[in-house]
Structures are given as C-alpha cells and as structure tokens.
Amino acid sequence: MKIDIVGAGLTGLTYALLLKREGHDVEVYERRAAEEHKKVNSIIYITKGTLDTIKPFIQDDIFNENKPKAFEEGINRELLVPDVHANIHIGDLLEALLKAAEREHIPVHRQCKLMSFSRNQNDKTNATFLDANGKTFDVECDQLLLACGNHDINDILKNNHYRAPVKLHYTHLAGARIPLDNNFKFENSENSQQKKLSIATHLDCNETKFKIAQLAAYCFNYHPGSLGNFTTYLATQRLFAIVSTYPPEQSDELSSRENKAKFLQQKLKNLRTGCSKKQIPKIDFTWLEEMESKINKDNVCDITTYATVHVPDKSLLQQGVILIGDAFVTAPFIYGSEYNLHVKGAYQNGSYQNGAYQKISDYLKKINGIKDVSEKSKMMDDFIETLWEFILDKKGISIYLGLSDLVGNSILPNGTRVNISFSKGYPISRELLERLSRDPTNQNSLIPIPKHQQGGRLENVDQDPKALLLTNQTQVKKPNSQTSFATKMGLFAVAATVVVGVTAVATSYIKSNTPTM
Numbered sequence: 001m002k003i004d005i006v007g008a009g010l011t012g013l014t015y016a017l018l019l020k021r022e023g024h025d026v027e028v029y030e031r032r033a034a035e036e037h038k039k040v041n042s043i044i045y046i047t048k049g050t051l052d053t054i055k056p057f058i059q060d061d062i063f064n065e066n067k068p069k070a071f072e073e074g075i076n077r078e079l080l081v082p083d084v085h086a087n088i089h090i091g092d093l094l095e096a097l098l099k100a101a102e103r104e105h106i107p108v109h110r111q112c113k114l115m116s117f118s119r120n121q122n123d124k125t126n127a128t129f130l131d132a133n134g135k136t137f138d139v140e141c142d143q144l145l146l147a148c149g150n151h152d153i154n155d156i157l158k159n160n161h162y163r164a165p166v167k168l169h170y171t172h173l174a175g176a177r178i179p180l181d182n183n184f185k186f187e188n189s190e191n192s193q194q195k196k197l198s199i200a201t202h203l204d205c206n207e208t209k210f211k212i213a214q215l216a217a218y219c220f221n222y223h224p225g226s227l228g229n230f231t232t233y234l235a236t237q238r239l240f241a242i243v244s245t246y247p248p249e250q251s252d253e254l255s256s257r258e259n260k261a262k263f264l265q266q267k268l269k270n271l272r273t274g275c276s277k278k279q280i281p282k283i284d285f286t287w288l289e290e291m292e293s294k295i296n297k298d299n300v301c302d303i304t305t306y307a308t309v310h311v312p313d314k315s316l317l318q319q320g321v322i323l324i325g326d327a328f329v330t331a332p333f334i335y336g337s338e339y340n341l342h343v344k345g346a347y348q349n350g351s352y353q354n355g356a357y358q359k360i361s362d363y364l365k366k367i368n369g370i371k372d373v374s375e376k377s378k379m380m381d382d383f384i385e386t387l388w389e390f391i392l393d394k395k396g397i398s399i400y401l402g403l404s405d406l407v408g409n410s411i412l413p414n415g416t417r418v419n420i421s422f423s424k425g426y427p428i429s430r431e432l433l434e435r436l437s438r439d440p441t442n443q444n445s446l447i448p449i450p451k452h453q454q455g456g457r458l459e460n461v462d463q464d465p466k467a468l469l470l471t472n473q474t475q476v477k478k479p480n481s482q483t484s485f486a487t488k489m490g491l492f493a494v495a496a497t498v499v500v501g502v503t504a505v506a507t508s509y510i511k512s513n514t515p516t517m
Contacts, residue, residue, distance in 0.1 A: 008028050013094070018361070115129060175301050179239055
C-alpha cells in the first residue's frame with residue numbers, strides 16, 4: 001500500500017518506520033525546514049513498551065556505548081509507575097528517527113505545506129502541497145496519514161471543510177530548561193549506593209488542605225478551586241527540565257520572568273524535600289540544590305498545554321485520510337505520555353495494550369484492496385468504534401483527558417474551570433465529545449478564566465457543556481453593577497454560612513482521621 005504521511009515529528013516518523021517495516025511504500029511530507037528539529041529543546045519520557053518498539057531504529061544514535069545521549073532507568077513505584085523508561089532530548093530523538101528513515105529509504109520532503117486532499121475515481125487519495133517557492137504539486141496515495149500536530153491540523157481541516165478537533169481544556173505551566181555540561185555526572189547505576197533519579201513528580205499541597213479538598217470532593221462533589229501545584233522534573237545527560245502547574249489566579253503574579261524563576265525554585269525545593277521525606281532507599285535528591293540555583297529569568301518560560309480530541313469522522317476515512325498522533329488526540333500530562341499511547345498503548349495488568357498504531361495498522365491491512373463499497377463501509381464503521389475505544393480507554397489516554405494536571409488548574413475553552421474530582425476527573429464521554437464537535441463556538445481561541453468564574457465547580461457538564469459555574473450549589477454570575485447593597489449583603493451572609501459550615505465539618509473530619517501519637 002502507498003502511504004503518505006504529513007508531518008515529520010515524533011509520531012509521523014515513528015509510524016513511517018513501523019509501516020515501512022510492515023512492507024508499505026511510505027513517504028513523509030513536512031512543512032518545516034530540515035534544521036527546525038534541532039531547535040526543539042525539551043525532553044520526552046519514553047515508557048518501556050514504546051522504547052522496545054523504537055529502540056531498533058535509534059539504538060546506534062541514542063544508546064551507543066561511546067557517547068550515549070540517553071539512558072534507561074527503573075522507576076520507583078512510589079514516584080510514578082513500576083516501569084523502565086528513558087528520558088530523551090526530543091531534538092536528539094528526531095535526529096535519530098530521521099537517520100533511521102534515511103537508512104530505510106523513506107523519503108522526507110521538506111517545506112511542503114498540505115493544502116487540500118480528495119478521493120479520485122481510481123479510489124486513490126490526491127493531496128495538493130505548496131512548496132517553498134510558492135508552487136503547488138500533487139501526489140497520489142492509497143492512504144493519507146495526518147501527523148501534523150494539534151496546531152496545524154485545525155487550519156488543514158477547516159480549509160477542507162471538515163470539523164477541527166475539540167478543545168477540551170488547557171493548563172497553565174511554568175517551566176525552565178537548564179543545559180547540563182560534561183562535568184555533570186548523572187549516576188544511575190543499580191549498584192550505586194546513592195542513586196540519582198532522572199524523573200520525579202510531587203503534588204505541592206499541605207495535608208490539611210488536601211483533606212479538606214478530599215472531603216469536599218467525596219461528600220459534596222465540590223472542588224474548592226485549586227488544590228496545589230503539580231511539579232515534575234526530567235533529566236538527561238545534556239538537559240534538566242522542570243514544569244509546574246499554577247492556577248489562573250497566579251497569572252498576574254507570575255507575569256514576570258523573575259517571579260517565574262522564584263516560583264520554580266521554590267517548587268523544586270518542595271519537590272526535593274517532599275520526596276526525601278519519603279525516605280526512598282538509595283535515592284539521592286541533594287543534587288537538585290544545584291539545579292535550583294541555576295533556575296533564572298533567562299531559562300524560564302510560560303507554557304500553555306491543552307487537551308484536544310478529533311472525533312472520528314467517517315467522511316475523512318472515505319477520502320482515505322486518517323489522523324494520527326497529536327492531530328488525533330493530545331492530552332499533555334507528563335512529557336510525551338500521549339506519544340507512548342499512540343505508539344504502544346497503556347500499561348495494564350502487567351503488559352502494554354495495543355496502542356493507536358496497532359489499531360491503525362490492522363485497519364490498513366484489512367481495507368487494502370477491498371473494492372466492494374458496502375464491505376469497505378462496514379470496515380470504516382468498525383474502525384471508528386476501535387478509535388473510540390482508544391479515546392475512552394479509562395486506563396489509557398482517557399485518564400489524561402479527564403484529569404489533566406490533577407490539581408484543578410485546568411480551564412475549559414469557555415473560561416470555566418474544569419471540575420476535577422479525585423475519583424472521576426473531568427467526565428469524558430462519547431456523547432459529550434460528539435456534541436462539542438458539532439458546536440462551532442467550541443472552536444474559538446482559548447481564553448483566560450474570567451475573574452467572576454474563579455474557583456468553584458462545573459455542574460452537569462455531561463448534560464450541558466456550557467453550564468454555569470457553581471459554588472456550593474449557588475450560581476456564580478458575572479457581577480452586576482446595579483445589584484443593590486442589600487442583595488450583596490444577603491449573598492455575602494449566605495456564602496459565609498456555607499463556608500463556616502463546610503469548614504466545621506472538614507475540621508471534624510480531619511480530627512477524626514488524624515492518628516494519635
């Protein structure tokens with residue numbers, strides 16, 4: 001089968017290599033110039049399942065004995081998952097995948113922007129591209145895979161009169177990237193008495209606040225605004241990267257790079273001391289003090305990540321077009337989590353389940369050469385159901401779509417805060433996603449949370465995705481300058497009574513659940 005892939009990012013190149021290995025004729029088209037991938041300065045977290053899949057292609061360039069650019073390491077169960085992983089600089093990984101594509105004789109055409117696509121009378125897909133000189137050219141293939149990321153895919157689909165992916169929510173993140181020189185010794189030997197850890201996460205929240213939030217979530221189905229900050233660091237032998245979520249209420253405070261640097265220094269300190277208190281054997285966190293001192297206004301950045309889903313569309317399949325990678329589903333959580341799921345799948349019950357790649361590969365094999373219209377239509381219907389299984393897998397990507405950053409700092413596109421609970425998260429369902437995909441207002445640009453909508457919870461989002469934000473069963477409406485003083489005082493009294501009542505119950509709950517010394 002002749003397969004053309006649009007996008008030479010991680011997913012596009014990985015799928016190209018895997019499909020070529022299965023015997024397909026594959027070509028890749030990329031909008032960016034060749035040197036652009038070298039500018040990507042971040043780290044991706046690769047799970048064992050994905051690592052086993054891509055390692056044959058990148059072994060010599062990433063894990064060579066003379067100059068390894070990454071390493072494998074076991075993760076302590078308390079910190080993340082019982083797994084073996086690799087932290088790899090994305091620029092290094094892209095370069096290694098490009099070299100593998102060259103060895104496998106996979107053409108990668110640069111500075112080619114996809115303009116349109118359609119199915120022709122020969123049951124082939126025509127794709128029209130714009131080159132660097134402003135000239136258009138056409139290519140023909142059996143299937144066209146779009147791996148152009150969640151930024152470019154919006155324009156491509158809209159220009160071709162298809163629905164763009166649904167934007168579910170976005171998250172505020174402050175980050176810093178610190179280059180590491182050759183003098184930095186990252187010890188990861190299993191025999192080391194003091195083993196350093198290349199990845200760690202920490203929920204920065206005091207015990208009292210956590211228990212009050214826990215009580216509110218379980219007993220009242222209410223999330224009291226932002227619980228805390230979720231901080232993660234990753235390190236390779238050439239880069240240290242840290243990100244920490246922050247609530248919209250801190251946007252003004254963290255608008256300056258100096259304040260972001262101080263914020264991240266404190267969060268890394270909290271992570272270091274918090275993990276050390278767990279008394280994890282043979283783990284040394286003292287080296288993070290050096291990283292704290294290196295965070296400054298020159299290496300910090302503000303990051304906005306958002307979760308999107310392209311609702312499976314049979315009309316696209318009829319054109320021979322399949323969305324893959326971030327163009328299909330993206331749910332930023334821990335660096336590269338969704339890439340792992342797109343390639344290999346989630347870790348469940350001691351093994352990795354089939355990820356999106358295997359589902360797509362199986363579909364391509366089944367539909368190849370099928371001429372009967374009704375039979376092909378039935379295969380497309382079955383494939384759509386398979387894609388929905390991937391989206392809604394509650395042990396897979398649905399977790400990331402629903403929980404995002406775990407701490408209630410995510411915002412819906414309409415400006416209201418996501419209703420994150422400790423047990424359910426944001427209620428992702430097929431009905432909700434299909435309804436949002438039909439709602440043109442959901443495609444507006446992401447907006448900051450309004451002042452009058454800070455805190456509280458979103459009620460009945462499954463029934464009404466535009467439901468008003470509620471706080472303790474009381475609607476929080478936009479302030480009206482004409483509201484009378486008596487009305488304001490009455491509302492204040494009601495709110496004060498509710499807060500006092502909740503606080504009293506929470507205090508009683510905490511006391512009854514506090515162990516005696």
